[in-house]
Amino acid sequence: MAADAGLDLSLPQQLTVILLCALTALVSHMALAVFNDGVRPFMLDFIHGRTTRSATTAVSFGLSAGFIFGLGAPMALSSGVLNPWLLFLPTDILGLLAPKKWLAPLLGAGWGAVVVFGLNGANEVAHDLPVDFLTAMQQMSTPILFLFTLFPVLAITKQFGRAWGAAAGVVELALVVLTMKVWPNMFAGALAMAVGVLLLIGLAVRRDLVQRKADREARAKAGRAAGSGGGEGAEAGARAEAAAPAPPEDDPMASLFTSSAARLRRYLPLFMVLGAGVCVLAQMHIFGGGEATSFLIAKGHISEAAQVDFYRFFGFLPLIATTALASGAYGIAGFTLVYPIGYLMPNPVLAAIAGAAVFALEILALSSIGKVLGKLPSVRDSSEHLRNAIGESLRLAILFGSLMAANAMGAGLGILIVGGLYLLNEAMGRPVVRMAAAPAAVLVGGVLLNVLHWLDLFTPLKS
Structure with a gap:
């Protein structure tokens, strides 16, 4: 797997990550797009000046911190592949935090530099420890992929x-x-x-x-x-039937959706640059759009990774479309269709062209997509069920994989520590979100096992 060879990136790959982080922080600062679906509904009040930048930043940090440190960082370290929780959730926060427009891309670029230079150092240090918990975390790949x-x-x-x-x-x-x-x-x-x-x-x-x-x-x-009730009844029935499907002209939601779509269309060139950047990053095969995708890319299964993220596209399209139309803020990765397209592109130039075109089509078709979803209730419900099913299967897979990692690095003691930390998080009301709690517990458990080894209280398992 990629983690065995470290997280060394070439200069073009490093520059792509840094520049893309700068761009995503800028669009977040401008309230044009955020990655966190939970933050997007709060953007409407921020756009209309009904809440402050600091308050919106606090919401973004509260909803994202657990995913950054509990899921994004562990997944990147264990798979050797970058992911959107590690790259784009921090730039959501940094972009909103920046008081000036020029400062946002600088903060974003700084985070990108931390990722490309600091993550490899952390990887090397962790692999040199007596208890190599990063290698153990690769045990997570099998349950994640199959469940x-x-x-x-x-x-x-x-x-x-x-x-x-x-x-x-x-x-x-x-x-x-x-x-x-x-x-x-x-x-x-x-x-x-x-x-x-x-x-x-x-x-x-x-x-x-x-x-x-x-x-x-x-x-x-x-x-x-x-x-059959007579001429007057027929005339009344015809009038009622003709009038029934007509929506009210002063529908506030329709007006809001129209204004949000128009706002996003005004920044179409910027979105096209964003789409090109995300697609190029995916084309480099150093980035995976999801948990399963990261391990598939690490194993070299590129077409299968594209397939998996294509299914995610169906699951998240209605959510992203409706929240974007309701708030006026789009998704950093759009409908996420740029992920699978990027994986399959033969070179970065074609990936940039394809990504820009996809984002342009998505922005221009946003209102139409919203109307179509309103006419297909079962398909819309299927997307919600699909999204929930993805979350449920991954929660079990990540928990099971984390316990396998705990067993690999510390046998029964490792399971006790990692499982105990997960249960403690549940008992405390989940200060760390459930999806991220188990990988975070593996990292903490790995550090504790190394401390116990240095105190001569634990002997690492032989690999």
Whole structure:
């Protein structure tokens, strides 16, 4: 894996990270985009001057700190691949924190420099310790990759019931076994995830089509019933049917969505530069858009990584679109479609062109996407179930992988420390978010085991 060779980046890669961090801090300062989906709804009050920069910064820090230090840093150190929690959540905070526009990109560039130069040093120091907890954390890759495969099954079960969920589970298991047997060089979950997501989308579209047909028949039946009541009843029924679908002209949400989309379109060139930068970073294969993606890229499974992040795109599109239209602030990675496109691009020039084009299309189509999502309720619900299923599968996978890492670095004592820290975090009301609590516990546990070794109270396991 990449972590075995350290986190050495070439000069072009270092410059790309630093410049992109500077750019993301600038757009955050301008309240044009943030990476944290939880922060985006708060941006509306900031844009309209109803809250202060310092208050918005505090919200961003509170919602992001756990992910930065508990998930972003451990994932980067264990996989050897950078991730958006490590790069873009800090630039959200630094951009909002900067009191002056010119200072924001300087702070962002400074963070990028810390990442590209400091992370490699931390990696080398950690690998030289008696208890090498970074190598142990690579144990997380197997449960993350394989349990992540089940997210379509969870989404189908939640939305369409146990029968469909059980059928999807059997199909995915059979496809995983088939892939391992017939195509051993392919990531075993790739085909299974593809079929699961297609089944979910197919079921959602089918439900929407059936519901539309039922609605049309109901309206036709109501019209016939009104017509049988006489001329006046027919005329009244026709007037009611014609008037029913017309939305109110003074709809406040429609007005807000229109103004937010127009605000983002005014900065289209800047967004195109942002899209180009994110896509180029992905093309360099030093960056992964998610937990599973990071380990796939570290293992050299680039096409499978693109596949995984393509599914994330479906899960997060409705959330990003609606929060962007409601707040006037977009996502740093847009709808995240630039990730899989970037992985597959043959060179940085084509990646930059593709990323700029994708962001331009996303910004220009934002209002239309919002309207389409409003007409496909089941598909919109599927995206929410997909997003929740991704979170649930990864939470279990990360916890299980963290315990495997604890066992690798300290056997029973390691499990006691890491599991105990995770349970303590739960008992204290989760001051560290659940997704990040287990990897953070591994880092703390690794430090404690090294301290115990130096006190001659613990003998590291032989590798």
